[in-house]
Amino acid sequence: AQRVTQPEKLLSVFKGAPVELKCNYSYSGSPELFWYVQYSRQRLQLLLRHISRESIKGFTADLNKGETSFHLKKPFAQEEDSAMYYCALGGGETSGSRLTFGEGTQLTVNP
């Protein structure tokens, strides 16, 4: 069964500090991992995908299959990064694969 765990519901850091949002997954197949972000009063939007290995808004995430983790990191947090972050796991075998979401982590970046 697919499962995504985000152990921290709330995370608070100061501006300029490094931030890491943890995500662990459980999946027997070949995983596709995503990070979605939801800013206040806005819709959920894709932040990054592990397969593209790109950096968006200074965020990066590396898939660690040995630790079954996909932690989201940013070296210097900004106030505008304050949002709800969801880690999601997709199966990848078929088109339009369903996603399993973690519980989410509310990040607050204090000035």
Next chain:
Amino acid sequence: GAVVSQHPSWVICKSGTSVKIECRSLDFQATTMFWYRQFPKQSLMLMATSNEGSKATYEQGVEKDKFLINHASLTLSTLTVTSAHPEDSSFYICSASHRDRAETQYFGPGTRLLVL
């Protein structure tokens, strides 16, 4: 590009009535659309997956007759909550995946349903 809209953005209805929520992909053809439900301060729970022109696939525990899903075209899917009850009150979110980038879902803004 890849914009998904939902209508209405919020709705209040009486217990026992049915409510229809529309999900549209505005600038792309969505081969697959997904319907989620989100309770306050909780994650998104997938309710069903619908492919254009075929029956929706419902997740375990989701009543097919309660939550009717229709995906009649590549740009429109509807979710009808039949005989709504107060426990159906929730935030319903749809997403759509593009034919050429099937692994990425684009989300609608959500519909807040309140059943009195």
